[in-house]
Amino acid sequence: MYTPETSRSSTLTRLARMLRSKPVMRQMIQTSGIRELILGSLSLTRDLSACGTGELRTICYHHVRQHEMRDLGRQLDYLKNYGEFIDVDAAVHLMKNDRFEGRYFLVTFDDGYRDTVQNALPVLVEKAVPAVMFVISGYLTGELHELRADVNGKFLDRQGCLRWTEAGMAIGSHTHTHRRLAELSEDEVLRELVHSRSVLSDLLGTFVTHFACPWGSPGDDFHAHRDPMLAAQAGFSSFFTTVRGPARAAGDVFNMPRDVIEPTWSNWQLKYFFGR
Numbered sequence: 001m002y003t004p005e006t007s008r009s010s011t012l013t014r015l016a017r018m019l020r021s022k023p024v025m026r027q028m029i030q031t032s033g034i035r036e037l038i039l040g041s042l043s044l045t046r047d048l049s050a051c052g053t054g055e056l057r058t059i060c061y062h063h064v065r066q067h068e069m070r071d072l073g074r075q076l077d078y079l080k081n082y083g084e085f086i087d088v089d090a091a092v093h094l095m096k097n098d099r100f101e102g103r104y105f106l107v108t109f110d111d112g113y114r115d116t117v118q119n120a121l122p123v124l125v126e127k128a129v130p131a132v133m134f135v136i137s138g139y140l141t142g143e144l145h146e147l148r149a150d151v152n153g154k155f156l157d158r159q160g161c162l163r164w165t166e167a168g169m170a171i172g173s174h175t176h177t178h179r180r181l182a183e184l185s186e187d188e189v190l191r192e193l194v195h196s197r198s199v200l201s202d203l204l205g206t207f208v209t210h211f212a213c214p215w216g217s218p219g220d221d222f223h224a225h226r227d228p229m230l231a232a233q234a235g236f237s238s239f240f241t242t243v244r245g246p247a248r249a250a251g252d253v254f255n256m257p258r259d260v261i262e263p264t265w266s267n268w269q270l271k272y273f274f275g276r
């Protein structure tokens with residue numbers, strides 16, 4: 001079917017391919033104004049409504065500042081047009097199917113910042129969007145506050161995490177001390193995982209079964225052939241990375257892709273990353 005969008009698509013697809021192949025352009029895409037312009041143009045070649053075969057897109061947020069609350073709501077409203085938001089248990093369960101139809105979104109937050117509860121939680125509740133927050137358990141026990149200068153108290157304590165779970169949101173582990181797993185021995189990784197899981201489960205009175213790897217890039221941040229296996233050994237039922245892209249039916253729940261995004265990114269950028 002002819003639309004102005006498809007008429008531009010072949011030229012833009014060629015342009016997109018050319019830009020992505022140039023290191024200088026890749027560098028420029030990282031700069032926000034230029035990035036917005038380029039990704040906005042490239043998004044014209046993509047279609048967010050196409051979701052024939054079934055896919056799950058997992059979004060990874062970090063900070064949500066007070067002035068970004070409206071933007072977070074805007075993003076959630078936009079994505080609601082193209083799929084259904086589900087919670088982490090449902091998402092992992094979905095992967096165990098041989099096939100499924102449609103598109104699903106899972107919202108995750110890393111690190112356990114205070115602003116996740118202060119600013120993101122009210123928006124999630126208003127929009128009825130479930131989410132999981134992967135927290136660094138050492139901040140709940142107070143150990144990390146002493147080791148690292150958390151001068152502004154930017155990480156949540158136990159009380160803050162309880163506000164999150166009492167609102168019906170899920171908690172997962174993001175290790176005990178947020179060290180780079182790739183730099184640790186097998187024993188050290190296992191200690192991080194087991195300790196974090198038991199600390200969170202005890203302090204929050206909830207069964208913690210999901211894990212997101214710090215930084216999350218295979219090779220650089222974790223050993224792809226070792227650490228997901230150790231997470232399973234430690235009793236986790238998932239392992240989330242930061243490799244962009246969709247998860248599909250019968251996917252590996254110990255190698256879950258996630259798209260790291262910022263609440264301020266425009267709907268064009270969401271279309272670029274989540275469309276086809």
Ligand SMILES: [Zn+2]
Pocket residue numbers: 110111174178213214215
């Ligand atoms: Zn992190």
